[in-house]
Every structure is written in C-alpha cells, then in structure tokens.
Amino acid sequence: MKYEQFGKIYFKLRRCRANFTTSKNKTMNMKTFTTILALASVLLINAQSEKTANIKITIENVLSEEGSVIASLHNEDTFLKSPGVKTAKEPAKKGEVTLLFENVSPGTYAILAIHDSNSNNSIDFDASGMPLESYGQTGDINPFGPPIFADAKFEVNGEDQEFRIRF
Secondary structure (H helix, E strand, O other): OOEEEEOOEEEEEEOOEEEEEEOOOOEEOHHHHHHHHHHHHHHHHHHHHOOOEEEEEEEEEEOOOOOEEEEEEEOOOOOOOOOOOEEEEEEOOOEEEEEEEEEEOOEEEEEEEEEEOOOOOOOOEOOOOOEOOOEEEOOOOOOOOOOOHHHHOEEEOOOOEEEEEEO
C-alpha cells in the first residue's frame, strides 16, 4: 500500500475510500476528518474576525502626586453602575499620566477617569453630592450633572485609539 504524508497525518489510499492514519497508527474515517477540518476552519475564521484594539489614555491636569489615577472602560450596561469592562491604574504624577487598555473587543464604550488622591479606589463626594476628587471622561463633560454615556461613548472597531482626558 502507498502512504502519502501530510504533516503528521498519513493518508492510506485504497480504492475510492481514504482512511487517515495518525503518527500513532490510529485510523479515522473521512467523515470524522472532514468534521474536524470544518470545525478548525470556523474557529480560525472567528478568531480572525474579532480583531481587538489597544486604547491609550493620557490624563491631563493631574494636580498632585498623591494616590493614583484610575480609568475604567465601560459599555452602556456598566456605565456608572459597576467597575467596568476593564480598569487601568497608575501612580499619580503631577502633569500627565498615561494609561493603556489592551485587547479591547469591538463595541461601543466610554471611559471614566478619577484622581484617587486618598487611594480608596473610588471617587469621594461631599455632603451635597459634589465630587471631592478630580474626574474626567471621554467626550463632552456635562458640568451640571453626572456623566452621560451618550456624551462619552466611542466605537472600537479593531484599530488602536488614543484619547486625552482633562481633569
């Protein structure tokens, strides 16, 4: 019998029927091989179609070196409700601080950032509800109320992006 090698799989050709013998002499039929090949192709196509992106954020006007600067990436479901899809944190540095979100899947997002000067991992408010720590967001800031997702949102489509947020 004649064997043809393709990678680590050997094809044993007989009449019009092919059996495949792996390097450990295990035989699989054509239907099993075709199913495995189709599944591998689908997985490869899906892996290539969802291209992720990196998002670089430069926070401007950091007024002190106390605490840290925290930015959180939100979709509409997590905006102002939970920690976010991704979070980045760096020690505060007077002037500018740069943060990076890596491998962000395509979708609609907004970024919220705070200068957590007392390192309690949240923004602090006074008795009237006004923030005691610096904050910012992507897009336009509404100075007369809380951030709004529609004002801060942007699209991620697989291309790397950069944003500047001013405290």
